[in-house]
Amino acid sequence: MTAVDSPEQVRARLEETGYLVDDGLAVACFLALRLHRPVFCEGDAGVGKTALAAALAEALDAPLIRLQCHEGIDASQALYDWDFPRQLLHLRAAEAVGVEDAERLERELYDRRFLVARPLLRALQTQPSVLLVDEIDRADDEFEAFLLEVLSEFQVTVPELGTLRAEVPPVVVLTSNRTREVHDALKRRCLYHWFDHPGFARELAIVRRRLPGVSARLAEQVTALVQALRTEDLLKPPGVAETLDWARALDALGADEVDAELAVATLGAVLKYREDTDRARGLDFAAILAGRKA
Numbered sequence: 443m444t445a446v447d448s449p450e451q452v453r454a455r456l457e458e459t460g461y462l463v464d465d466g467l468a469v470a471c472f473l474a475l476r477l478h479r480p481v482f483c484e485g486d487a488g489v490g491k492t493a494l495a496a497a498l499a500e501a502l503d504a505p506l507i508r509l510q511c512h513e514g515i516d517a518s519q520a521l522y523d524w525d526f527p528r529q530l531l532h533l534r535a536a537e538a539v540g541v542e543d544a545e546r547l548e549r550e551l552y553d554r555r556f557l558v559a560r561p562l563l564r565a566l567q568t569q570p571s572v573l574l575v576d577e578i579d580r581a582d583d584e585f586e587a588f589l590l591e592v593l594s595e596f597q598v599t600v601p602e603l604g605t606l607r608a609e610v611p612p613v614v615v616l617t618s619n620r621t622r623e624v625h626d627a628l629k630r631r632c633l634y635h636w637f638d639h640p641g642f643a644r645e646l647a648i649v650r651r652r653l654p655g656v657s658a659r660l661a662e663q664v665t666a667l668v669q670a671l672r673t674e675d676l677l678k679p680p681g682v683a684e685t686l687d688w689a690r691a692l693d694a695l696g697a698d699e700v701d702a703e704l705a706v707a708t709l710g711a712v713l714k715y716r717e718d719t720d721r722a723r724g725l726d727f728a729a730i731l732a733g734r735k736a
Contacts (some may be wrong), residue, residue: 446475452501457555460651461497462644467527471498480575480593480614482629485637488681491617495574498613504570507612509561511581517588523558529708532556552602572615579618583625586614638676640682642669648682649689654716656689657698663731664689667705668712670730676718688712702727 446452452469452475463471471494474481483491499506508522521544536547540729565573578586590695592598593614616632618624640648646665653661668685680688691711692700705727713719 446472446502448472455501455731456497457651459497459500461493462648462651463494465645467494467635470635473633474613475502477633478596478611480572480632481617482616482618482624482632482634483637484620484624484634486639486679486681488683489637489639490682491615491637492576493683495572495576495615495617496637498615499572500612502570502572504572504613504622505568506572506574507561507565507568508574508576511575511577511579511721512584513582515581516710517533519560520562520585521560521592522600523560524552525556525558529556530568545689554603557600557603562589563598563606565612565614566596566598566606568612569608569610571612573612575614575616577619577735578616578628579621579624586625586628590631593631604644639679642666645669645682645685649685652686652690653693655692659695659699660692661689663700664692666733667700667727667730670725671712671722674721674725676713677715678713678718684712695736702731705731 446455448474449465449468452472453463456468456471470481473479481494483494483652495508496506498504532551533547536550541547542651559567561573565571575589577662578589581589595607596611597605599605610659611649616628639645642665645668646662649656650658664685668680668688672679688708688711691708692704695708697704706723709719709722713722
C-alpha cells in the first residue's frame with residue numbers, strides 16, 4: 443500500500459482520483475490509515491460515502507472489497523462458508539478409492555481449499571485492501587455486534603482451522619444512510635464523519651472534476667438547480683450522485699445549457715418520487731436559471 447504521511451497528502455491523493463475532500467474528512471482518512479481505525483461515514487444517500495471507499499482504494503493502489511448489508515444478513519454471508527458441493531465430491535472420490543480413515547477424511551473435508559471466503563475474511567486475508575461495509579444501518583443488531591467483534595481485533599476464529607488474523611489490517615469504511623441509529627459501541631470503535639450536502643462552489647467543483655466533458659455553463663446551471671431543489675421539502679433531496687446523473691443526462695441530450703422546459707422534462711434523472719417531481723414542477727426554474735446567466 444502506498445504510504446501517506448499527512449492529511450494534506452491524503453487529500454492530494456484523493457483529489458488525483460477525482461474525489462474532493464474537506465479538511466475534516468482528510469484528517470479522518472489519515473487517522474484511519476495511521477491508527478488502523480474504521481471510518482464511519484453517515485449522511486443522506488448520494489453524498490459520496492460509498493465513493494470515498496472506491497477513491498481510497500484507487501489512491502492507495504489497493505483492491506476494494508465490498509460487503510453490502512441488508513436485512514437478515516448473517517455471519518456466513520459476511521465471513522465464510524464451506525463449499526459443500528466440492529466437499530461432497532471429495533468424499534465420494536475418497537470412498538471410490540477405498541479411503542476408510544474417518545479422521546483423515548474429516549481433516550481433508552475442512553481444509554482451506556474448501557473454505558469460501560466472504561468479504562470480511564477476504565479483506566483480512568488480502569494485504570493491502572480497502573473494506574467497504576455499505577449501509578450498515580440496514581443490518582440488524584446481532585450482525586452489528588458481530589461486526590464490532592471482527593473490527594476490534596481484525597481476526598476471526600474458524601473452529602476447524604483456528605484463528606485467522608490480518609497481518610496488515612484493511613482500511614475500513616462503514617457507511618450509513620441513517621435509516622436507523624447505529625449502536626454507540628460500533629461508533630466508538632470508529633472515526634466518525636458526517637457527510638452533508640456540499641455548498642454551491644464545492645458541488646460545482648465536483649461536477650467539473652468528475653464530468654470534464656460537460657460544458658461549464660451546463661455544470662453551473664445544473665448545480666444551481668439542485669441547490670434550489672434541496673431547499674424544498676422533498677421526500678428525498680437529491681445528492682451529489684443525482685447532480686452528476688442530471689448533468690450526464692442533459693449532456694447525453696446534446697445540451698450545452700438548460701432552460702426551464704428542459705429541466706422539467708429531465709426531472710426523472712434527479713428526483714425519484716412522484717411527490718417530489720410534482721413539487722419541483724411548481725418551482726420557477728426560469729428565475730433560478732436567470733440568477734446564473736453568463
